[in-house]
Structure formats: structure tokens, C-alpha cells
Amino acid sequence: MGAAEIRQRLGGISRQRVYxxxxxxxxxxxxxxxxxxxxxxxxxxxxWIEQHRPSADDAAP
Incomplete structure (x- = not known):
């Protein structure tokens, strides 16, 4: 996954937040x-997402 895929996976967070x-x-x-x-x-x-951001699972397609 690159930064763009991570952004998308986490619900469209900013590039700065991905960094x-x-x-x-x-x-x-x-x-x-x-x-x-x-x-x-x-x-x-x-x-990492499962451990640190379980609510991000809702953003998965």
C-alpha cells in the first residue's frame, strides 16, 4: 500500500495525517x-489499523 491507499483505507484522511x-x-x-x-x-x-484504529474498519469498502 502506498500513501494514497492508506488515505483511502482510513476514510480519506489528509496527506499530512498519513505522513x-x-x-x-x-x-x-x-x-x-x-x-x-x-x-x-x-x-x-x-x-496496525486493527490494533490502533478499530473504528477505521467502518471505512473499508
């Missing part, structure tokens, strides 16, 4: 650093 979340010590480590930015494994992001 804040991904800089947290408890955020999963990125899977890769691409030219367009970092990417994370979907499973890692979903596990």
Missing part, C-alpha cells in the same frame, strides 16, 4: 522505498 502516522515508532516498517515513495505490506497496515 504523521507513517512516522510513528509503532507504524510498520516500509516494505520498499520507490521513486514515488514508501510502500507497506497490506497485511502490516491492516494489522
Amino acid at each position: 504523521q502516522l507513517t512516522c510513528r515508532a509503532d507504524w510498520p516498517a516500509p516494505y520498499a522505498q520507490l521513486t514515488q515513495g514508501k510502500v507497506w505490506r497490506r497485511e502490516d497496515v491492516e494489522a
